Ligand SMILES: Nc1ncnc2c1ncn2[C@@H]1O[C@H](COP(=O)(O)OP(=O)(O)O)[C@@H](O)[C@H]1O
């Protein structure tokens with residue numbers, strides 16, 4: 342049966358065990374008398390190296406080690422939404438009740454609560470052929486919320502018994518002719534991507550509600566983006582804004598290894614956030630996987646995989662899922678620590694040489710797909726990176742760059758000037774922008790692509806002029822150049838800047854963003870032509886259009902078309918008057 346062995350060496354969060362030769366790589370093993378959750382990470386002859394997901398202090402040589410017979414797996418089923426788990430999917434709230442505030446060792450709590458009775462409404466009948474991924478029914482929880490139930494990826498056959506009515510997550514509700522059963526929940530190994538029929542091309546955006554992202558650095562639904570930024574540049578606030586406002590049916594938030602107090606804030610705040618779309622608690626469509634830096638590194642390393650496995654589970658129901666990770670650097674550091682314990686040959690800055698391939702394989706699990714059941718689902722992944730000192734040349738940033746489709750680099754300089762989100766438009770890019778051009782023309786407004794380029798050129802001109810001004814002084818600038826500086830300033834402060842704490846502006850739909858951008862650039866165009874005709878810049882600026890542009894953030898999306906027309910007319914009149922003088 343399952344292999345049993347004993348501990349022969351202890352090395353921090355890893356132990357070496359003898360007698361586990363039957364166990365496979367990545368198999369779960371229970372370590373010690375307390376049966377600590379662990380995973381085999383190397384096998385050499387009769388010796389297995391095992392990483393322990395729990396605090397290892399107090400383990401002794403000779404204690405037993407037993408293989409569980411399966412790889413590290415997540416339990417997927419109704420009851421995930423709205424919950425907070427640790428990196429190996431143990432429910433944190435339940436653990437806290439059982440253990441006080443700290444997650445105790447050897448506590449084995451199932452991810453999903455066995456005590457909850459769901460009301461199962463089958464949608465298949467006895468005799469029906471059930472293929473992997475088929476929707477077999479819905480489970481109603483005690484609050485009446487419906488949870489779709491799908492046959493797991495590897496399970497299929499003819500239904501010989503179908504049971505409606507009350508069921509716990511692990512009760513079999515369907516028996517197949519081969520003898521296999523389907524329950525409301527199933528397990529899936531976290532390191533193995535869940536299968537789908539085929540990948541679908543994506544030409545629709547993952548809308549974020551952040552103007553600078555949606556307009557300048559948009560990501561496709563099912564795409565990947567990375568957000569590198571030094572300490573305090575706004576990674577966590579941005580990831581949370583995305584969790585709140587991005588266009589997703591389900592959000593999986595992986596809080597990975599950031600300091601305990603920061604994570605505590607997130608855990609404290611998140612459940613109180615309101616879903617702007619429904620007014621209901623945001624947690625109802627959120628699953629949180631959290632590991633603070635004081636939790637064992639191995640669990641931190643696992644948490645990204647746990648998170649994406651949950652995301653794929655909801656994708657397979659035909660949903661749009663957003664996976665937020667804050668931060669992938671802490672995951673990479675966990676990987677580095679484990680690699681060092683294994684005495685592997687270190688690569689750059691001590692990270693293992695397979696850092697790049699691990700990250701690439703991870704981000705490959707994002708995508709828009711046709712599911713096994715024939716639905717369309719997507720997982721979009723946004724990974725924060727915390728490069729030490731904000732230095733983008735470090736390995737985790739560089740490896741992520743190669744693995745993702747978009748970069749939104751946060752700048753300490755912008756954050757210092759309290760320009761939030763501190764996305765550096767000079768450095769950031771999106772490989773998806775071209776593919777999304779048609780969508781934005783159609784849905785946000787015709788001419789969108791042109792406006793985007795014009796805005797970028799204006800910001801670029803600002804940089805160039807400022808560089809010159811630094812050398813020769815601002816006195817030497819022409820009015821036309823000063824106007825560029827003024828228009829760019831307005832664009833930065835009234836368009837790119839967007840406070841996460843301003844209820845009127847925390848999220849901006851693309852049509853409003855389009856109209857705003859059009860007005861900013863129309864102002865610049867009209868003003869440039871007035872200045873070209875000899876109107877002094879001072880008079881142009883005194884016409885009072887600037888402050889009105891800056892107030893557009895406060896206009897509701899519904900009022901925007903009308904407000905735009907009014908401002909456009911005022912702007913035209915004021916500048917025409919100046920030109921006539
Ligand atoms: N979009 C934003 N709008 C308003 N303030 C922000 C925004 N992003 C960041 N901030 C400010 O910057 C601080 C640090 O942001 P945080 O996300 O915690 O940084 P990081 O996670 O990169 O260390 C926040 O507490 C907040 O005051």
Ligand SMILES: [Mg+2]
Pocket residue numbers: 576577578599603667
């Ligand atoms: Mg943070």
